[in-house]
Amino acid sequence: MDIIASIRAEALRLGFSSIGFTEARLPPEARARLDAFLAAGMQGEMGWLADRAAQRAQPKALWPEAVSVISLGLNYGPEEDPLAVLAQRERASISVYARNRDYHELVKSRLKALARWLLAQQGGELKVFVDTAPVLEKPLAQQAGLGWQGKHTNLVSREFGSWLFLGEIYTTLALPPAAPETDHCGSCRACLDSCPTDAFPAPYRLDARRCISYLTIEHRGPIPEEHRVAMGNRIYGCDDCLAVCPWNKFAAAHSEPAFAPRASLDAPRLAELAMLDDAGFRALFTASPVKRIGRDRFVRNVLVAIGNSASPALRATAQALAEDPDPVVAEAARWAAGRLETA
Ligand code: B12
Numbered sequence: 001m002d003i004i005a006s007i008r009a010e011a012l013r014l015g016f017s018s019i020g021f022t023e024a025r026l027p028p029e030a031r032a033r034l035d036a037f038l039a040a041g042m043q044g045e046m047g048w049l050a051d052r053a054a055q056r057a058q059p060k061a062l063w064p065e066a067v068s069v070i071s072l073g074l075n076y077g078p079e080e081d082p083l084a085v086l087a088q089r090e091r092a093s094i095s096v097y098a099r100n101r102d103y104h105e106l107v108k109s110r111l112k113a114l115a116r117w118l119l120a121q122q123g124g125e126l127k128v129f130v131d132t133a134p135v136l137e138k139p140l141a142q143q144a145g146l147g148w149q150g151k152h153t154n155l156v157s158r159e160f161g162s163w164l165f166l167g168e169i170y171t172t173l174a175l176p177p178a179a180p181e182t183d184h185c186g187s188c189r190a191c192l193d194s195c196p197t198d199a200f201p202a203p204y205r206l207d208a209r210r211c212i213s214y215l216t217i218e219h220r221g222p223i224p225e226e227h228r229v230a231m232g233n234r235i236y237g238c239d240d241c242l243a244v245c246p247w248n249k250f251a252a253a254h255s256e257p258a259f260a261p262r263a264s265l266d267a268p269r270l271a272e273l274a275m276l277d278d279a280g281f282r283a284l285f286t287a288s289p290v291k292r293i294g295r296d297r298f299v300r301n302v303l304v305a306i307g308n309s310a311s312p313a314l315r316a317t318a319q320a321l322a323e324d325p326d327p328v329v330a331e332a333a334r335w336a337a338g339r340l341e342t343a
Pocket residue numbers: 030033034037046049095096097130131132133134135136137138139149152153154155156162163164165166167203204205206208211213214217218236237238239241242
């Protein structure tokens with residue numbers, strides 16, 4: 001078996017769904033597009049996207065010794081329609097990626113296992129990354145042949161649709177590069193038209209400040225009023241643009257026990273979530289990515305969903321939080337109670 005075939009076999013054995021190889025180099029367009037995104041302020045409060053833009057846009061600027069990049073994908077395709085819960089207005093929609101364990105740990109442990117194996121087989125030096133490092137993961141994955149950056153800006157795979165988590169191994173080994181994947185969006189614009197907050201100023205461009213994923217996870221302070229109604233009951237992340245992609249019909253559901261929705265996070269009741277104190281919040285979201293946003297930001301999101309529920313029964317829940325010690329929670333509670341009064 002040649003080196004590429006044996007790395008591929010080991011990656012699949014470790015549980016990765018997809019793998020590709022590319023040079024540790026991105027074309028100047030990647031930097032230009034990142035700069036245009038930042039110049040327009042579309043990163044909002046994610047200042048860390050700008051802080052290390054040079055390293056993000058060019059692998060060798062992050063690690064000069066890097067020669068090749070191994071790009072890896074892990075399928076997290078849902079077993080059921082992830083948008084079905086949006087119609088259940090007294091319940092919460094938590095995005096597919098956050099309904100159980102944090103994917104970062106799983107992907108990282110597999111990247112490390114593959115890296116150890118590769119070191120033993122071939123030597124060289126390497127570094128592993130998933131999500132949080134200054135790495136443009138999607139353009140690298142496209143270059144490595146895993147898929148293409150769709151109009152919703154995420155990587156779409158012919159085999160796994162929009163449901164791949166990405167991770168990388170940068171290595172000093174010279175590995176033969178794969179052919180980059182080409183764009184198969186064609187005239188489709190399903191993702192662009194599905195966005196509740198109109199977050200795409202143009203195909204392939206996302207204004208993060210309007211994206212519900214950003215608003216519910218990254219944004220501190222009150223959620224701008226102009227987006228609250230469109231959020232519906234999405235309280236952590238959003239899957240609309242991913243879920244409508246026609247390439248998902250070729251995808252199989254994931255086979256990871258760690259990604260099967262926990263019963264308590266599968267359409268939980270808004271009334272119960274709103275009443276969580278700090279300890280209750282931490283206990284419910286043990287090992288979940290949701291834990292990162294903390295009780296206050298989480299309850300803020302839940303209150304926006306309560307305001308959108310059109311359920312008079314939830315008005316008392318909102319009112320009970322109107323004097324919350326956290327001013328952002330208190331403001332969201334008053335907004336929700338006011339909406340339900342009108343309802
Ligand atoms: C910041 C960030 C966010 C931000 C901003 C998203 C964004 N699109 O930039 C927010 C918080 C909104 C977010 C949301 C989500 N994220 Co996110 N996020 C990231 C992160 C950390 C950095 C992405 C980045 O560099 N953005 C900066 C902008 C400039 O980059 P970009 O979108 O790639 O912009 C490119 C396009 O504009 C393109 N472009 C511009 N013009 C043109 C024209 C043409 C013709 C073409 C082809 C391209 C093109 O070039 C730019 C540079 O590559 C990555 C992890 C990483 N390190 O890469 C995860 C990552 C992108 N996120 C991921 C996920 C799963 C999500 C969510 C689905 C989570 C959820 N369910 O709520 C949503 C999806 C929202 C969406 N439609 O993108 C996955 C995506 C996996 C995949 N298959 O692509 C990643 C890769 C994490 C991971 N390791 O798996 N995310």
